[in-house]
Amino acid sequence: MSQYRLEIRVKPRPGLLDPQGKAIHHSLNSLGWDGVGDVRVGKVMYIDIEADSETSAGEAAEAMCRKLLANPVTEDFEISMIEALEGAGS
Amino acid sequence: MSQYRLEIRVKPRPGLLDPQGKAIHHSLNSLGWDGVGDVRVGKVMYIDIEADSETSAGEAAEAMCRKLLANPVTEDFEISMIEALEGAGS
Amino acid sequence: MKVAVITFPGSNCDYDLYKAAQQVGGDATFVWHRERGLAGYDAVLLPGGFSYGDYLRAGAIARMSPIMEDVTSFANSGGPVLGICNGFQILCEAGLLPGALMRNSSLKFQGKDVFIRVERNDMLFTSDYTEGQVLRIPIAHGEGNYEADTATLEALEAEGRVVFRYVDASGESTEDANPNGSWHNIAGITNAKGNVLGMMPHPERAMESILGSTDGVALFTSMAGSLSLST
């Protein structure tokens, strides 16, 4: 078993209103950053997982997203491997 | 001028308590993912910026983080370029 | 006492604060966040609510409002500034008070009465209370978990800048009495000079017995008393 650190990004589905992104967009514009267009805001999670392999760590993360971490109705998610941490202690 | 899409990840500073991460950790464990260790939760933002170059887009994003997007007391941030979008229309 | 109640888009306790100031004889005026200039006011009040929806972080966007430059110079020149709930969050974001208000440790909004203890009454905000007095005051917030770096926290305690602390009915600051996970049960703090006060509980909602408590009144009479003496 090794230990992996994964990064999971959960973001609002395209087409859905993102009030938070809208407010940030508006604020950046009024602070003088005119060149800012669309802003979308989501969550990023860093999860340490113990698994046999990188693949199985990724699969576990995907299952977690489906079950708990992402809202299937309003959010999409992406998973990336950040690093393989040796042994059990992270 | 070109259009760039940047990804900004804002995360709780190490050492700070992250109740959300703790709650997710707890839930994952009780859903049977025993191998999950530390969980940290932050925000991810996708921002479209018009700029002369990739470098200046990145610099603008950094300035935005310092001014507004991250709270220096509690958060760190990281910026990555996602893609260069041609022209003005994203 | 002439007080400015600053209204941001999304403020929702502005009216309550205005009424509280009036109740103690204050001459209150709403000042919209895009207005400029605070000359002629004796005190500035930042109300609770959800400025800019609390999007991004509570208070983060509001502190960029034009009026905040004036609030900052008002504070820097020694003028009394009181921020309640979202007002406290804005003061922290603006750097007028140290630290930050993070999400409640329960991850839930908390709306209920709590008890807080008056840690000092030698300030213009608290002179009508007695030291150690226990107040019953409503809270209503999702991000009231006070945090700062260790040096700041230690300085706050060492310099006696914690003005209010969550306690139980008997006045003990226990973990159970802490509604949001704040460090050392902090409910309200002041700046080094003592002219800027930020607090999460809502004294303006504890002004009449029909509302369940009158323990907030003394905060406003303290201010009115001190300010009418000084002008």
Added chain:
Amino acid sequence: MTPANSAATERSVQPRDGDPEITAEVVAGHGLSEEEYEKVLNIMGRTPTFTELGVFSAMWSEHCGYKNSRPLLSLLPTKAPWVIQGPGENAGVIDVGDGYALAFKIESHNHPSAVEPYQGAATGVGGILRDIFTMGARPVAVLDSLRFGDLDSGRVRYLFSGVVSGVGDYGNCVGVPNIGGEVVFDRGYEGNPIVNAMCLGLMKREDLITASASGTGASLMTVGARTGRDGIHGATFASEELSEDSDESSRPRVQVGDPFTEKLLLEASLELIGSGAITGIQDMGAAGITSSASEMAGRGGSGVEMEMADVPVREEGMTPYEILLSESQERMLVVAEPGREEEVRQILEKWELEARVIGRVTDDGMFRVLEHGKVVANIPALPLTGGCPTYEREGIESAEIQALRNMDLTEHLTPEGDLTESFQRLLGSPNVASKRWVYHQYDTTVRTATAVRPGGDSGVIRIRGTQRAVAATTDCNGRFVYLEPKTGAMAAVAEAARNLVCVGALPTAITNNLNFGNPLKAHIYYQLRESVLGIAAACDAFETPVTGGNVSLFNETDGRAIYPTPVIGMVGVIEDVSKITAQAFQRIGDDVVLLGTNTGEIGGSEYLYVTASLVAGQPPSIDLEGERALQQAVLSMNQSSLIRSAHDCSEGGLACALAECAIGDGEAPFGLSARLDDDLRPVVSLFGEAQGRIIISCDPASTSDVLKIAESHGVPALRIGAVTEATDGFSLTVRDGSLSASVAELARAYFDALPNIMDASPATGG
């Protein structure tokens, strides 16, 4: 704006490039029956365009057209001298004295909440707030009436916690206090949660404004948020049954709420109404621009013409069909006085919102839609809003339910352990236990007007500057309605009235939310009809007319319907806030008096659900005259300041009600020593849910006066015991049994039940 006039000469409808052809399949896909489509053809005199079909489909959905319920709704009493605005507007309005009027209404968001609990509930609150402030009233209170399956399912916990955060986050952000509601858990709602939100708004009588479009040439303006592709066809969707794959197919239909924009829209709307620059205003709720524009035209007896290219949109390339049917939130349609459009724009601008002229009021009675000057829809407005066919069906009671009602319950009426153990289980059952876990997530004190917060029998909001207050409650026991719809519906109205008189408020009017299954099934139609008849009878008896409401049908999953649940939202008036009566005991030594009769009716009770997992038996009967007398007796005791507390008996019966009086909010509990010598079995005596009972406490010196008042109203009254010190414990004795427990233990069972369940295991969406 593209001048609508340039198209005025070209009235013929242009088929749009790329729009699907109208086939029988397309028609069916829009939820219109053959008969209904025939009627469309008759009205139009030609085949409708795709855009027009979409408009009809939305307006003639159950949600907008009330096609299965309108004939029944006409049976409800709607008139009283204090009713200023009855059904038909965004909200009902009543006179509450001293020059003030109260606007109030209840609204469901059941289907959206089943798909996405957080956003579904949040946008439900947003919608009902808009219904209130478009009447010119400032929202002063929210109540939420919620129902879910049993909490042992992760999915149910997910729905429950998501709905509660959604209700809370939205109302908290806008700054409207929550003053009450209900939460019920029963397997009958598994898969189909009920999320009803009620709002109260206060205004000066003269500030009332309505949603009608009149004055030819006046400008139609959209104000608030931009229009996106979200929620397209939500109105049709809300009228369909959920099926296994609803999650998939309804994804794009989810709407996201933006309470911050709502708060700005609220302030801007009230300022607009105050300015006199507008003559009509309506929320864009279900079916978006389509319903708001056509209903305003219908009410004003006028027509409207709108240019879709002028509607501010959030996404590129939206078709007129999409723009017309979008249910993006936080938008309004207003009718501006000619020449004052700029003033409207400036008020919106101050609140950092947009206002745009998109059309005008016409005198030709047509609902006309243009796209870059070309007419894409041209429909007579009146038949569109009022011509939806309505159906009266045959209702037949289900034999299965009849059998449940007639079931012999005898074997279930002896507790397995001792009585006290059953009692504690009952107090800790999620239906009886304290709902603090819920309302501590709500801001209940913002606006500094909340005189009674959630946790009491009714919430109370004082009217600043007067001695008056308004009280409100929502109630319905769906099990009773399921077992016998008419009796159950009467019980819902009666319970609401009891809850009001307990705080000292005179019941004044109701709004109602009819949550039912598929009315095309005879047994469901029976439930619907009987329920409406029950509400009508009770409202007549109590002089509490119906000023509005909402109908949510097709609450079924895989053919299984929810319990018929006609939620009653009732409001009342308190003339003197200093006379509000508390729910909890106030003083040691006070006498405890039971008003009403302990009949021991236990059918449909929480006791049977908790101990035998049963929903069966004859539900408690309702004596409307007796209820009315009880209400008047309690109000008279309140007026004479004779009583210190009042609380009605509902779920969990007499024993649980007494425990609630003793425990209070847990801070300063009391004990009780009481005895009741009736000849009923202990279980039915203690836990039966007979109607028409209120427990009051009073100074022993007042007891004889209290009993006299009761007698003069013909209300049975009996002193059953006295308030004691908490340390003396809670003891309640009946002829053949007794309960005794420490008050601290009872308080723990009562307050910790929900937090323990919710903390124990995670809520999962999957």
